[in-house]
Amino acid sequence: MSNVRSQLTVSLWRGGEDGRYQSYQVPLRENQTVLDVVTWVQRNLEPSLAYRFACRVGMCGSCAMTVNGRPRWTCRTHVSRVADDGRLEIGPLENLPLIKDLAADMRPFFEKWQQAKGAFAPSKTRHDPIETIRPDSPARRAADAAIECINCGVCYAACDVVRWNEDYLGPAALNRAWTLVNDVRDTANVRRLEAVAASGGCHACHSHQPCQEHCPLSLNPTASIAGLKRRTALSFLKGEIEA
Amino acid sequence: MNVRLYLAQRLTAAVMVPLVGLHLAVIVYATRHELSAADVLARTRGSIAWALFYGIFVLAAAIHAPIGIRTVLTEWSPLKRRSADGVAIGIGLLLLVLGLRAVAAVVLP
Numbered sequence: 383m384s385n386v387r388s389q390l391t392v393s394l395w396r397g398g399e400d401g402r403y404q405s406y407q408v409p410l411r412e413n414q415t416v417l418d419v420v421t422w423v424q425r426n427l428e429p430s431l432a433y434r435f436a437c438r439v440g441m442c443g444s445c446a447m448t449v450n451g452r453p454r455w456t457c458r459t460h461v462s463r464v465a466d467d468g469r470l471e472i473g474p475l476e477n478l479p480l481i482k483d484l485a486a487d488m489r490p491f492f493e494k495w496q497q498a499k500g501a502f503a504p505s506k507t508r509h510d511p512i513e514t515i516r517p518d519s520p521a522r523r524a525a526d527a528a529i530e531c532i533n534c535g536v537c538y539a540a541c542d543v544v545r546w547n548e549d550y551l552g553p554a555a556l557n558r559a560w561t562l563v564n565d566v567r568d569t570a571n572v573r574r575l576e577a578v579a580a581s582g583g584c585h586a587c588h589s590h591q592p593c594q595e596h597c598p599l600s601l602n603p604t605a606s607i608a609g610l611k612r613r614t615a616l617s618f619l620k621g622e623i624e625a
Numbered sequence: 626m627n628v629r630l631y632l633a634q635r636l637t638a639a640v641m642v643p644l645v646g647l648h649l650a651v652i653v654y655a656t657r658h659e660l661s662a663a664d665v666l667a668r669t670r671g672s673i674a675w676a677l678f679y680g681i682f683v684l685a686a687a688i689h690a691p692i693g694i695r696t697v698l699t700e701w702s703p704l705k706r707r708s709a710d711g712v713a714i715g716i717g718l719l720l721l722v723l724g725l726r727a728v729a730a731v732v733l734p
C-alpha cells in the first residue's frame with residue numbers, strides 16, 4: 383500500500399563500531415533513491431551524518447552501503463524496490479572497518495587491490511605507436527567481460543571468505559588482476575600471478591558467487607577468479623611462476 | 626590456500642574418483658556374494674594389486690582431507706594459521722598411519 387503511505391521509517395547507523403541504529407521519519411517521494419533518503423536526513427535532521435557519494439549516477443562507486451541487510455549502490459537503488467513495509471535499515475558496508483556512521487574505511491579494500499598487482503604495468507612509452515588490440519581476440523573478450531568494475535566494494539562486503547579470512551584479497555581485486563592478466567600490453571604478469579597464487583589469493587575462493595549476485599554491474603568475479611585459478615595452476619606446473 | 630595446496634587437493638581428488646567407485650563396487654560384490662572375512666582375506670593376502678589399490682587410496686585421502694580441514698579451521702575456528710597447519714598435518718599423519726595399518730592387516734600374508 384505504498385501509494386497511501388507518505389512517510390518512510392528509516393534506521394541509520396550512527397557512531398563508530400560501538401554505535402547503534404537510530405530511527406527517522408522521511409517523506410516518501412516518487413522515484414526516490416536510498417541515497418536521496420540519506421541526503422534528506424543529513425540536510426534536514428542530522429547535519430553531522432557522515433556518508434559518502436560523488437556522482438549519483440552509478441559511475442564512481444563511492445555510495446555503497448548495507449540496505450535492509452544487503453550491500454547495494456545507494457544512488458541507483460530505488461526505495462520502492464527495497465523498502466520492506468515502508469521501512470529501511472541503512473548501515474555501513476560490512477567486512478570493512480568503520481570510520482563513522484555510514485562511511486566505511488575503504489583502505490583495506492584498496493590495499494588488497496595493490497597487493498593483487500591491480501595497477502597496469504605498460505610495455506610501451508608515449509613515443510611508441512599505439513598497439514592494435516583485436517576486440518574479438520579471446521584475451522580481450524575475457525578482459526572486457528570484467529573491466530567495468532567501479533570499485534564500489536559491494537562484492538567485498540558480500541563475500542563470506544573476506545569475512546572469515548583476513549588475508550583474502552577478495553573478489554574485486556582478483557577480478558581486476560584477471561583483466562590485466564588478459565591485457566597483452568601489460569608486463570607485470572609473472573609478479574601478478576605469483577601474488578594471486580599465494581595464500582589468501584584466488585585459491586581461497588569458494589566459488590559460491592554472492593559477489594556476482596550482488597555486483598551492481600552484473601560482473602562475475604567468480605568466473606574471473608576461476609580463470610586465475612586455472613592460469614596460476616598451469617603457470618606453476620610449467621615452472622613460469624614460483625609459489 | 627595457495628597454488629601448491631590447490632593442485633595437491635585437485636590431483637588427489639582426481640585420483641580418488643575412480644578409486645571410490647571401485648571401492649563401492651567391491652563392497653557391493655562382497656555383500657552380494659556373501660563373502661566372509663576369511664573369503665575376503667583369502668583374496669587380499671599377498672596381493673600386490675590390492676596393496677597398491679588401497680595404499681594409493683590411503684595416501685591420496687591423507688593428503689586431500691587435511692587440506693580441506695585446514696581451510697575450515699582457518700575460516701571457522703579461532704586458531705591462528707600456524708596452529709591450523711599443525712592440526713591439519715597431525716590429522717593427515719593420523720589418517721596415513723591408521724589407513725596403512727588397515728591395508729597392512731588385509732594384504733600382508
Ligand code: SF4
Nearest residue numbers: 541587588590591593
Ligand atoms: S565466489 Fe569467491 S569471491 Fe565470490 S563471494 Fe564466493 S568466495 Fe567470495
Ligand code: SF4
Nearest residue numbers: 531532534535537597
Ligand atoms: S566487481 Fe562489481 S561489486 Fe565488486 S567492486 Fe566491482 S563493481 Fe563493485
Ligand code: FES
Nearest residue numbers: 438440443445457
Ligand atoms: S554516487 Fe557514484 S556510484 Fe553512487
